[in-house]
Amino acid sequence: xxxxxxxxxxxxxxxxxxxxxxxxxxxxxxxxxxxxxxxxxxxxxxxxxxxxxxxxxxxxxxxxxxxxxxxxxxxxxxxxxxxxxxxxxxxxxxxxxxxxxxxxxxxxxxxxxxx
Amino acid sequence: xxxxxxxxxxxxxxxxxxxxxxxxxxxxxxxxxxxxxxxxxxxxxxxxxxxxxxxxxxxxxxxxxxxxxxxxxxxxxxxxxxxxxxxxxxxxxxxxxxxxxxxxxxxxxxxxx
Numbered sequence: 001x002x003x004x005x006x007x008x009x010x011x012x013x014x015x016x017x018x019x020x021x022x023x024x025x026x027x028x029x030x031x032x033x034x035x036x037x038x039x040x041x042x043x044x045x046x047x048x049x050x051x052x053x054x055x056x057x058x059x060x061x062x063x064x065x066x067x068x069x070x071x072x073x074x075x076x077x078x079x080x081x082x083x084x085x086x087x088x089x090x091x092x093x094x095x096x097x098x099x100x101x102x103x104x105x106x107x108x109x110x111x112x113x114x115x
Numbered sequence: 116x117x118x119x120x121x122x123x124x125x126x127x128x129x130x131x132x133x134x135x136x137x138x139x140x141x142x143x144x145x146x147x148x149x150x151x152x153x154x155x156x157x158x159x160x161x162x163x164x165x166x167x168x169x170x171x172x173x174x175x176x177x178x179x180x181x182x183x184x185x186x187x188x189x190x191x192x193x194x195x196x197x198x199x200x201x202x203x204x205x206x207x208x209x210x211x212x213x214x215x216x217x218x219x220x221x222x223x224x225x226x227x228x
Contacts, residue, residue, distance in 0.1 A: 004158075031214070042119075042204050042218030043159070056213035090158055094214065102147055102214045106158040 003027055004107035006091050012113045013081050021076045021110045023091030030095055032074040033104060034066060037088040049074055078112075086114045117142050121205045121219035128195055128226050136190040136222045138179075138205035146207040148172075148181050148188040153202045153221070162190075162203070195226045 003026035013019050025032050031050045035043035045058035049068035063079040072093070078085055088111050092104035122137040140148065147166045151159040163172030168183035177192045188205060205219040 108158040
């Protein structure tokens, strides 16, 4: 078991609305990254947080934003939802400075449907 | 830049058949290579990894060898089981570029009894 937990597991939103997805990292992991997985595709990197700071971002517009809290949990916020935002959103945690290498461990994901 | 290309599926095999899923990569630095597996309705689980050239990752009967000369990391299993039915993703990560993971598009495997 990875220990990464995400909520909610499923949700439906209307185009133009805003959504917040939450993630608790695996115990001892201080780095959280978010990925978007469209149906039939591989995960695409959105951004990464390390010690509450964003330290890497993929090719996603600014309406995708995030936070990391002192306990290393994280939120992904998406504003002005579009139909193409419908996807599985995956949170992954890691601890690169703990000698575990750069392996990331995923949660079960949050399925977002935009209608 | 960094990218991963993997064999398109779907792949259908009979139980106990030999499995190969091809994966090649392009990287600017010295990446680590991974295989993740995704069962229906679930997140991705790490299957195996290799962090440098000629390393072999292995787990649950699956193996993959990091081949720098051919920029490949093909996944193999000698005898698949019905329970291996899932989608398999090849991925790379390069710590020099901040540990962003680059995934292939996934290969769906169905094993029939």
